[in-house]
Amino acid sequence: MRIYQRHKWDLSYREAAALQKELRQRIKVRPISLRNIRFVAGTDVAINKSTGQLVAAVVVHEFPSLELVESHTMIGDLTFPYIPGLLSFREIPCLVDCLAKVRLPVDVVICDGQGIAHPRGFGLASHLGLLLRRSTIGCAKSRLVGEHEDVRKKRGSFAQLSYKHRRVGSVLRTQDGIKPLYISPGHLADQAGSRRLVLACSTRYRLPEPTRQADRLAGEKKKRIEEEGSSLPR
DSSP, rough: OOOOOOOOOOOOOHHHHHHHHHHHHGGOOOOOGGOOEEEEEEEEEEEEEETTEEEEEEEEEEEOOOOEEEEEEEEOOOOOOOTOOOHHHHHHHHHHHHHHOOOOSSSEEESOOSSSSSSSSHHHHHHHHHHSEEEEEEESSSSSOOOOOOOSSSOOOEEEEEEEEEEEEOOOOOOOOTTOOEEEEESSBOOHHHHHHHHHHHHSSSHHHHHHHHHHHHHHHHHHHHHHTTSSSO
């Protein structure tokens, strides 16, 4: 997968926040049609604080069968602190190196993180979408910003997530009676299409298969590092 744009990642908080405000102006909303999707990728990053390393994982599924067709991991150094709202500066440098290994023509990337449901309207999924120049969706397990009404217990139920009088995402129930997910467009995606794709990829579990499998893969790699030391190939 080609990475179209790179910039400095070693920035101060003020510099990183200013860059987010600048880049968010380039975010575009575009309808996602499930009929035109053939390959969906999921991403996740695990942190090994004992070794100061990140483990990025990318898996690619054929759609709509959700057959796993490609997967990759990448080990990188942890160089940016955890700061709410600046997750992309901590995780994306390793993640883009992992995505560069992908050979299949991915149509949409679902990220374990926020899209425009973010204090500055520019979460990890939005940032990644600009770098890849393709559709990205934020699929988070917890809320970063915004307010919403209660979501009914039935699978497929959702409520609008609003922040500063603007709709920034959906709170989506992917399985009956389980905690909902926070879905927001990243780049080249829309609200309804993002929600429909995540639901279509969530067949048995709370998380959609692409990010669930990426989470599993990153966790397994992290465990191997802990058991075998930091000498594993990157």
